[in-house]
Amino acid sequence: MFVHLPPKHVRGVEEELDPEIHQNPQYWHDDLSVDIDSTHRLAQDKPTLTWNIPTEKLGFDTYSVAAADHCLREFKKYIDELNAELYNRNRPKNETGWYYLCEPGGEVLKRNAAYFSVCTQKDYINGSGDTVFMLDDGVERPPKMCLCIQLQVQLPKRKIRKTIQMLCRDLPDAVDKFIMEFDPTKLEKALELSEKQAAIRKWLKTSDYCAFIANGSILPRSKGTDLPMTDAIPFRSTPDDEIEVCGVRGMGIKKGVTVITGGGYSGKSTLLDAISAGIYDHISGDGRELCITDESAVSISAEDGRSVKHVNIAPFIKWLPNGDTADFSTDHASGSTSQAANIMEAVDHGAKLLLIDEDRSATNFMIRDKVMKKLIEKEPITPFTDRVNELFEKQDVSTILVIGGSGEYLSVADKIYMMEDYLIHDVTSGSKLICEGYGISADTPSPADWTQSRTLYSDHFSSYPEGSGSEKLEVSDMG
Numbered sequence: 391m392f393v394h395l396p397p398k399h400v401r402g403v404e405e406e407l408d409p410e411i412h413q414n415p416q417y418w419h420d421d422l423s424v425d426i427d428s429t430h431r432l433a434q435d436k437p438t439l440t441w442n443i444p445t446e447k448l449g450f451d452t453y454s455v456a457a458a459d460h461c462l463r464e465f466k467k468y469i470d471e472l473n474a475e476l477y478n479r480n481r482p483k484n485e486t487g488w489y490y491l492c493e494p495g496g497e498v499l500k501r502n503a504a505y506f507s508v509c510t511q512k513d514y515i516n517g518s519g520d521t522v523f524m525l526d527d528g529v530e531r532p533p534k535m536c537l538c539i540q541l542q543v544q545l546p547k548r549k550i551r552k553t554i555q556m557l558c559r560d561l562p563d564a565v566d567k568f569i570m571e572f573d574p575t576k577l578e579k580a581l582e583l584s585e586k587q588a589a590i591r592k593w594l595k596t597s598d599y600c601a602f603i604a605n606g607s608i609l610p611r612s613k614g615t616d617l618p619m620t621d622a623i624p625f626r627s628t629p630d631d632e633i634e635v636c637g638v639r640g641m642g643i644k645k646g647v648t649v650i651t652g653g654g655y656s657g658k659s660t661l662l663d664a665i666s667a668g669i670y671d672h673i674s675g676d677g678r679e680l681c682i683t684d685e686s687a688v689s690i691s692a693e694d695g696r697s698v699k700h701v702n703i704a705p706f707i708k709w710l711p712n713g714d715t716a717d718f719s720t721d722h723a724s725g726s727t728s729q730a731a732n733i734m735e736a737v738d739h740g741a742k743l744l745l746i747d748e749d750r751s752a753t754n755f756m757i758r759d760k761v762m763k764k765l766i767e768k769e770p771i772t773p774f775t776d777r778v779n780e781l782f783e784k785q786d787v788s789t790i791l792v793i794g795g796s797g798e799y800l801s802v803a804d805k806i807y808m809m810e811d812y813l814i815h816d817v818t819s820g821s822k823l824i825c826e827g828y829g830i831s832a833d834t835p836s837p838a839d840w841t842q843s844r845t846l847y848s849d850h851f852s853s854y855p856e857g858s859g860s861e862k863l864e865v866s867d868m869g
Contacts, residue, residue: 456584462504496676604640608677618677652809687743691750705838725752
């Protein structure tokens with residue numbers, strides 16, 4: 391809050407005028423503004439601060455997501471230094487104080503922790519107490535483009551002096567140091583990588599490929615982290631699939647049905663995880679910065695127990711006891727029905743690439759060999775092997791599968807790769823000969839209706855009880 395005394399009163403005019411009171415949670419550190427907001431009504435000791443830094447002070451005029459992401463990572467170094475001084479393993483953070491800033495992983499994402507916005511300039515000077523004097527000097531002060539960095543500050547309990555020090559000295563000093571030491575050349579390198587990633591994505595949209603993996607990429611992650619594994623074997627394309635895109639050589643995975651197979655611990659799931667991560671750009675040094683995937687790609691798995699509302703799963707589930715598979719609803723789906731619903735929802739939402747790992751799927755949904763088909767005649771489930779080609783031919787939806795034990799997928803795949811000792815090999819021709827020798831083939835059921843006709847209502851959309859305050863969501867590792 392500040393009090394605005396009208397100019398006539400300030401200049402000594404005898405006429406008494408009432409001051410105007412403005413509720414403004416914005417404070418200034420020289421020409422840097424700070425917006426202070428409440429984080430939550432139950433966390434009054436942890437305010438949210440947004441520092442607005444004019445980009446002209448940082449020496450750049452590019453306002454992209456990649457630029458904001460780079461600035462956030464650079465600013466975090468100074469916050470880590472402040473927290474290192476506050477850390478005390480014998481005291482909780484609400485006693486020592488703490489600065490909470492978003493800790494980005496390897497992905498370059500649009501975040502509310504760092505973004506660009508046009509902000510006003512300071513148009514008043516401080517007087518005594520809460521009094522301010524509005525500037526009326528005729529000088530125009532147009533808004534400026536600013537880098538906005540948002541963080542939360544845990545204020546130390548019953549320590550007023552330390553609170554003042556954290557908010558009014560330590561944090562402003564860290565911001566000043568960030569501005570003074572900011573290196574525009576590092577930003578230029580990050581922007582160059584971002585431009586190359588954008589160029590590859592643009593090419594991917596008009597090509598016959600759904601994914602691209604650059605030679606030399608480091609796909610495995612260090613145990614328990616998102617960092618590249620040290621001493622990992624760099625990725626190398628198969629000779630026949632090596633292409634050059636925007637000056638980068640690597641492996642292109644064509645649209646259609648692709649199977650990645652191999653023995654246990656050979657790296658096949660690691661490859662699929664890298665392809666899945668390729669829907670996002672990554673920073674330099676992540677190892678996957680030039681792994682680019684169709685942005686509409688969706689990872690599909692079984693989600694036993696998920697809720698399903700008004701989804702057409704008839705392409706995979708022909709009938710259910712006391713249920714309409716063309717308009718299927720349940721509060722607790724089985725593994726097969728949940729995976730069918732996941733695929734149908736993804737296709738309806740516009741996904742053009744499905745990523746499926748056999749280990750995370752429902753077995754009875756993925757396959758049913760000829761012996762079981764002969765034994766069980768009354769089977770409502772149409773296995774994915776019988777629909778995967780139709781998905782591509784009729785809906786233009788490609789599929790990349792990691793398969794270790796389902797030989798039927800070899801007969802329906804357009805391309806088959808084998809991971810062996812963390813190296814990829816094209817085994818399409820040999821696999822097709824094996825399928826012919828064993829008479830392995832998938833059935834071709836009648837064409838399916840892939841359309842959805844559903845309306846989502848807000849009532850009962852969440853299982854959280856109504857009128858219980860803030861909603862709490864538990865999210866699994868699969869998202």
